[in-house]
Amino acid sequence: MRSAVRGLSVLLFAAALAALAADPGVVGDSEIEKIIASIASSDTERNVIRRRLTAWRELQLAPKNKALADPDKLRLVNDFVHETPFFCDPVMWCAEDFWSRPVEFLANDGGDCEDFSIAKFFTLKALGVAEAKLRIVYAVYQRGAFTGAHMVLAYYPTPDAEPFILDNINQTLQPASNRPDLVPVFSFNSQGLWGAKEAKGRGQPGEQYRAWSDHWRRVQSDEAVRSVSPEQRKSGECQAIIQRSAWCR
Secondary structure: OOOOOOOEOOOOHHHHHHHHOOOOOOOOHHHHHHHHHHHOOOHHHHHHHHHHHHHHHHHHHOHHHHOOOHHHHHHHHHHHHOOOOEOOHHHHHOOOOOOOOHHHHHHOOOEOHHHHHHHHHHHHHHOOOOHHHEEEEEEEEEEOOEEEEEEEEEEOOOOOOOOEEEOOOOOOOEEHHHOOOEEEEEEEEOOEEEEHHHOOOOOOOOOOEHHHHHHHHHHHOOOOOOOOOHHHHOOHHHHHHHHHOHHHO
């Protein structure tokens, strides 16, 4: 998230929206075993990956979950995703800013704010929550002397309603008015991009965020699930990135 503001790019928004229409899909047993073979190095890791990805698939496919009212779906998905621990991007990926696919986030058992938000977004879509009610929100998080870029998921019960915020910092579902620590900058889904002053109704799409476009390129590709080894995290390059990150302190 450190480079989020700089990430606003000149990529064509229409092209990005075409990519956003794709969906990560549900992982099958063969894909789970392929992921395990490529990134797990111990029985413990193999068991964690198999358990998390299988549970994610079952959550998305269970008829009883699809039949829930939206507020219950929000709580179900929020609780499930927050079983995954928070790690800043430099620690998790040895990168300043990396948006993992939901399958990478769960298989690696860790991620930061955008990874939580993206995983919630697509899991809720899979359960039948209308995308028009969901927006990923880039915001400035302020707490005491700390100020940092942050990302959350917003749920709008109706187009003009106050949204509820799903956040990995404050994990209790809260109406936006209860979160003065968040200052929205822009929000988006596959249907558009809105500035903070366009909180109600549909705004005009602006310039797209480069990391989001890159994320969708990877979602649509056959690229292997990324993982960083403990040895890589100990490297001088990775340690230098960690030291520069406010979220890693």
